[in-house]
Amino acid sequence: MPAAQPRPQASDGLKGTGPSSFLEMWRQLGSIGRHPGSGGYRRFAWTGADADCRDWFREQAEARGLVLELDRNGNQWAWLGDPSAGDAVVTGSHLDSVPDGGAFDGPLGVVSSFAALDELRGRGARFTKPLAVVNFGDEEGARFGLACVGSRLAAGHLTVEQAHRLTDAGGITLPQAMEAAGYDPDTIGPDPERLARIGAFVELHVEQGRALDLTGDPVGVAGAIWPHGRWRFDFRGEANHAGTTRLADRRDPMLSYAETVLAARREAQLAGAVATFGKISVEPNGVNAIPSLVRGWLDSRAADQAALDTVVHGIEKAAREYADAHGVHLDVVRESFTPVVEFEHALRDEIVRLLGKEDSADLRVPVLGTGAGHDAGILSASVPTAMLFVRNPTGVSHSPAEHAAEDDCVAGVTALADVLEGLACK
Ligand code: HGY
Ligand code: MN
Ligand code: MN
Numbered sequence: 001m002p003a004a005q006p007r008p009q010a011s012d013g014l015k016g017t018g019p020s021s022f023l024e025m026w027r028q029l030g031s032i033g034r035h036p037g038s039g040g041y042r043r044f045a046w047t048g049a050d051a052d053c054r055d056w057f058r059e060q061a062e063a064r065g066l067v068l069e070l071d072r073n074g075n076q077w078a079w080l081g082d083p084s085a086g087d088a089v090v091t092g093s094h095l096d097s098v099p100d101g102g103a104f105d106g107p108l109g110v111v112s113s114f115a116a117l118d119e120l121r122g123r124g125a126r127f128t129k130p131l132a133v134v135n136f137g138d139e140e141g142a143r144f145g146l147a148c149v150g151s152r153l154a155a156g157h158l159t160v161e162q163a164h165r166l167t168d169a170g171g172i173t174l175p176q177a178m179e180a181a182g183y184d185p186d187t188i189g190p191d192p193e194r195l196a197r198i199g200a201f202v203e204l205h206v207e208q209g210r211a212l213d214l215t216g217d218p219v220g221v222a223g224a225i226w227p228h229g230r231w232r233f234d235f236r237g238e239a240n241h242a243g244t245t246r247l248a249d250r251r252d253p254m255l256s257y258a259e260t261v262l263a264a265r266r267e268a269q270l271a272g273a274v275a276t277f278g279k280i281s282v283e284p285n286g287v288n289a290i291p292s293l294v295r296g297w298l299d300s301r302a303a304d305q306a307a308l309d310t311v312v313h314g315i316e317k318a319a320r321e322y323a324d325a326h327g328v329h330l331d332v333v334r335e336s337f338t339p340v341v342e343f344e345h346a347l348r349d350e351i352v353r354l355l356g357k358e359d360s361a362d363l364r365v366p367v368l369g370t371g372a373g374h375d376a377g378i379l380s381a382s383v384p385t386a387m388l389f390v391r392n393p394t395g396v397s398h399s400p401a402e403h404a405a406e407d408d409c410v411a412g413v414t415a416l417a418d419v420l421e422g423l424a425c426k
Contacts, residue, residue: 040100102402
């Protein structure tokens with residue numbers, strides 16, 4: 001059994017009027033792309049595990065009589081009602097993961113969306129607007145380095161040329177990977193007509209932090225997403241023999257890299273921000289060889305753009321000084337960037353009102369900021385978007401230890417059902 005399984009906790013909504021309850025969906029999905037050694041998930045874009053997740057999504061849609069649509073960018077949409085009627089209420093999230101990611105980041109939103117639809121059907125809700133559950137492709141950017149590729153393409157924040165240039169560690173381009181997975185890469189591009197049909201997109205997501213654990217609430221509403229980005233630092237030195245090259249004769253890029261990692265922590269601390277070098281590649285990567293090239297990827301995030309700029313500029317400045325001191329050449333490339341997102345207040349406040357109704361669970365609903373990026377953030381410039389967060393008692397995410405208690409998953413499904421009912425059913 002995958003780690004962090006919510007155990008059965010009866011609730012009308014989860015008994016499931018649909019073909020499979022929350023727990024059954026969770027179990028089915030939980031076996032896909034999970035590494036037996038680490039217990040983490042390795043569901044990368046356009047791989048076999050991604051295909052299996054897509055098959056699972058299709059089965060859930062078909063089993064509920066929803067019309068499955070694959071858009072020009074490979075995102076999956078499961079429709080109830082006629083999307084051309086417009087003003088659709090859309091929910092869902094992503095199914096891909098970071099390397100050795102947890103079970104909840106992404107899948108909790110998709111499973112909860114199908115379960116919330118089942119709950120609304122169980123309530124006899126009458127839909128007056130089209131409703132869709134969406135699975136956005138390649139949200140984590142684990143394979144090609146850019147976050148939220150599916151939603152960025154749809155929103156026109158990523159050009160076709162830029163997308164076609166995305167390349168994985170093995171030199172496979174995004175078009176080649178899509179083609180190998182049976183998708184036509186020549187169809188990708190902005191999808192304004194599709195987004196124009198959406199009146200509201202509400203994404204439920206496990207919280208990636210401990211705010212709800214500290215407030216004691218099972219569910220919260222997103223207020224804003226910090227600006228954040230990814231920068232690649234290429235330190236080029238001189239390959240040489242680890243055993244015979246005098247220290248004074250070395251141009252060792254690993255030293256510059258190591259000093260830059262420490263500088264990143266210092267700069268982030270000073271600015272009240274975060275900075276992480278979590279990924280590195282070394283050439284030739286031999287124990288007895290001084291590297292010729294050390295590539296480090298920086299992820300940095302801050303509450304506002306000025307602070308983020310200060311941190312990244314400070315890190316780059318320090319890195320250049322270290323590189324110069326060691327006779328190392330440095331290139332810095334920004335690979336991914338998402339500006340600050342302030343979720344639309346009208347939709348946010350409507351959701352807070354809907355969740356505060358006296359006849360629903362007496363949820364006090366805190367409004368939270370987050371440093372985590374989401375498809376809802378990418379779409380927020382094109383579509384009224386909102387997010388619900390489900391409590392994560394440890395706050396741990398992007399790790400096999402990621403967890404949410406089943407009571408909180410139930411509260412999340414009920415809250416999402418309340419919101420969807422308030423937005424799509426009159
Ligand atoms: O990196 C993020 O914030 C998200 O998990 N893609
Ligand atoms: Mn994530
Ligand atoms: Mn996510």
